[in-house]
Amino acid sequence: MTGSGPLMRPAEPVTWPEGREMAAAFTFDVDAESVALVADPSSASRMSVMTHQAYGPLTGVPRLLRMLDRVGVRSTFFVPGYTAVRHPGIVRDIVAAGHEIAHHGWLHEPLAGVGPEEEAAILDRGLATLEDVAGVRPVGYRAPMWELTWASPGLLADRGFLYDSSLMDADRPYELPAGEGRSLVEIPIHWGLDDWEQYCFVPGLSESTPIETPAKATESWRAEYDAMREDGGCFVLTGHPFLSGRPGRAAALERLIRDIVADRHTWVASLGEIATHVRSLRLPPRSVTRPDPAEWSAG
Ligand SMILES: [Zn+2]
Numbered sequence: 001m002t003g004s005g006p007l008m009r010p011a012e013p014v015t016w017p018e019g020r021e022m023a024a025a026f027t028f029d030v031d032a033e034s035v036a037l038v039a040d041p042s043s044a045s046r047m048s049v050m051t052h053q054a055y056g057p058l059t060g061v062p063r064l065l066r067m068l069d070r071v072g073v074r075s076t077f078f079v080p081g082y083t084a085v086r087h088p089g090i091v092r093d094i095v096a097a098g099h100e101i102a103h104h105g106w107l108h109e110p111l112a113g114v115g116p117e118e119e120a121a122i123l124d125r126g127l128a129t130l131e132d133v134a135g136v137r138p139v140g141y142r143a144p145m146w147e148l149t150w151a152s153p154g155l156l157a158d159r160g161f162l163y164d165s166s167l168m169d170a171d172r173p174y175e176l177p178a179g180e181g182r183s184l185v186e187i188p189i190h191w192g193l194d195d196w197e198q199y200c201f202v203p204g205l206s207e208s209t210p211i212e213t214p215a216k217a218t219e220s221w222r223a224e225y226d227a228m229r230e231d232g233g234c235f236v237l238t239g240h241p242f243l244s245g246r247p248g249r250a251a252a253l254e255r256l257i258r259d260i261v262a263d264r265h266t267w268v269a270s271l272g273e274i275a276t277h278v279r280s281l282r283l284p285p286r287s288v289t290r291p292d293p294a295e296w297s298a299g
Pocket residue numbers: 029030031035104108144145
């Protein structure tokens with residue numbers, strides 16, 4: 001072994017409020033037009049594609065807000081800054097309905113290969129826009145495409161964020177070191193608990209095929225949920241209003257949420273509430289280290 005970084009170890013067990021055995025959160029990423037524009041700016045000239053994406057804030061979010069009100073769940077909505085500029089009314093409606101607004105980039109920029117200065121500028125532009133439009137200073141962050149950089153934890157801590165939800169190496173939240181003795185609560189996610197891979201079909205941009213039925217999508221999510229209690233995990237489902245806001249999908253999601261809300265073993269909360277709880281546990285930070293070429297190169 002020549003690795004110089006601290007060895008990684010599994011996440012600590014987490015105790016949940018009210019004697020519950022696990023936690024669950026239902027989150028939505030309001031990507032809207034931004035995710036298409038950042039992938040290909042000429043998407044702006046494709047009227048139908050723009051309406052496919054605008055369905056999220058225009059039609060999906062109102063339906064999901066009504067559904068969340070019926071089931072009595074407080075959710076977390078990750079909003080790119082540009083979504084807030086283009087659809088300010090619906091972003092204010094999300095706040096008025098009592099849900100959490102969190103940071104999701106400016107134009108949903110994928111951060112692979114992006115330097116810290118540019119990443120910091122994106123974070124600041126998103127923060128300023130959410131404060132301006134929605135009147136909130138978010139404490140939570142989710143990297144677009146869940147693509148965190150090794151610089152992200154420090155940049156987020158510099159800006160006072162409490163938590164991130166973009167990493168994939170655990171089933172339960174943990175304290176992620178963020179430099180200078182600071183840490184972020186990390187609430188892990190996974191592609192298998194995302195509606196994108198199930199439902200997203202946009203010619204030339206994202207072509208998941210076949211478009212799955214709501215029954216199949218929710219069956220897959222339910223299987224993860226059912227098995228997570230044994231490890232005291234945190235089930236985090238990620239939906240996109242332009243996808244899961246469609247009628248049949250929203251109805252199936254409502255059935256899943258109703259069943260989980262009725263499960264006495266589970267604490268259902270927003271990610272902000274979960275992060276606040278985890279922070280109160282004062283868990284020892286666990287390192288997530290970057291592989292060092294010296295560890296794998298020959299000689
Ligand atoms: Zn997104």
